[in-house]
Amino acid sequence: VEKIIIAIDGYSSCGKSTLAKALSHNLGYSYVDSGAMYRAVTLYFLNNNIDYFDSDSVKDALNHISISFQRINGENTTFLNGENIETEIRTMKVSEHVSPVSTISSVRRAMVRLQKELGKNKGLVMDGRDIGTVVFPDAELKLFLTADPLVRAERRNLELISKGITARTEDILSNLIERDRIDSTREDSPLMKAVDAIIIDNTELSEENQLNMVMELVNEKLEHLKKVTYK
Ligand code: DC
Numbered sequence: 430v431e432k433i434i435i436a437i438d439g440y441s442s443c444g445k446s447t448l449a450k451a452l453s454h455n456l457g458y459s460y461v462d463s464g465a466m467y468r469a470v471t472l473y474f475l476n477n478n479i480d481y482f483d484s485d486s487v488k489d490a491l492n493h494i495s496i497s498f499q500r501i502n503g504e505n506t507t508f509l510n511g512e513n514i515e516t517e518i519r520t521m522k523v524s525e526h527v528s529p530v531s532t533i534s535s536v537r538r539a540m541v542r543l544q545k546e547l548g549k550n551k552g553l554v555m556d557g558r559d560i561g562t563v564v565f566p567d568a569e570l571k572l573f574l575t576a577d578p579l580v581r582a583e584r585r586n587l588e589l590i591s592k593g594i595t596a597r598t599e600d601i602l603s604n605l606i607e608r609d610r611i612d613s614t615r616e617d618s619p620l621m622k623a624v625d626a627i628i629i630d631n632t633e634l635s636e637e638n639q640l641n642m643v644m645e646l647v648n649e650k651l652e653h654l655k656k657v658t659y660k
Contacts, residue, residue: 431654432458432552435647436561438620439574441605441612442581442588444631444639445556448574450505451640453554456647461498461547463557463564464527465507466540468518469496471530473509475522481530491539519589521596524604528611531558537617558612561623570650571626572643578606580632 435452437445446462453460470491474481479490497508506515517523530536537559544555544564555564561571582602589596612620622628627646631639 431651431658432550433569433647433650433654434548434551434565434567435554436565436568436571436623436626437554437556437574438558438561438572438622438626440576440581440620441608442585442601443574443576444584444636445574447636448572448639448643449554449556451636452643452647455640455644456552456554458552458554459547460505461544461553461555462505462507463540463544463555463560465498465505465515465518466496466543467531467536468523468527469507469509469514470494470536470540471523471527472514472518474530475526481526481533484533484535487533487535491535494539496543516592516594519592519594521594521600521604524608528608532611532615532617534617541618558620559618561626562621563618566623569654570647571623572646573622573626573628575628575630577632578602578609581605 435458437449439445449460449462452458473479473490473494477490479486481487493510495510499506499508506513507518508514541564547553548555548565557564561568561573579602582598582605585601585605586596586598589601609620629639629642
């Protein structure tokens with residue numbers, strides 16, 4: 430059976446990774462959280478006092494960064510230079526710096542190269558901001574998620590609590606509004622809906638209903654590809 434690439438883009442904290450994980454589980458596909466890669470780079474810059482407005486410092490730092498993923502207890506886990514940094518990259522400190530870091534073209538080029546490599550065998554769900562537009566413009570299925578900002582902030586708060594991180598909902602809300610602004614207005618690969626992406630507003634949609642809806646889209650796509658192949 431043909432395997433496809435599913436690209437999920439959208440605003441901050443719209444449940445992209447929740448949906449992506451469920452899809453990868455259902456389909457037996459791999460899952461890549463591209464935001465975790467930008468967060469890992471940001472953490473490296475912060476921990477090593479890299480002035481990320483200085484392009485030489487950034488280029489030099491990128492040569493010392495190796496990002497990888499492993500499944501630990503069924504959870505996608507991010508590693509930076511061999512160290513498990515999954516919890517650290519979710520802190521507010523990293524969230525505050527990650528959008529400015531993501532505007533840097535040399536950072537984006539390095540991440541996109543790695544992301545394309547991870548997709549070369551297809552059978553992949555990747556979520557982020559430029560997956561359907563830049564990383565996999567030929568992805569067979571593209572989704573663009575959106576939801577009411579306050580609902581998103583509340584969901585993010587619950588997610589952070591489950592990871593043992595405490596934050597105020599109002600701080601989370603202002604952070605995600607600010608990140609949406611920077612991510613959508615940056616010059617290099619801004620967050621935008623690919624022309625062929627399907628918009629899903631999940632403000633009032635349960636995770637389960639959203640998953641069922643998207644699985645139908647996936648199955649339609651796979652059926653269609655089968656027909657095209659046999660013709
Ligand atoms: O998905 P996330 O909230 O963990 O992503 C963190 C930041 O990384 C997001 O605010 C912008 C950046 N990002 C990006 O620029 N391009 C991507 N494909 C994924 C994330």
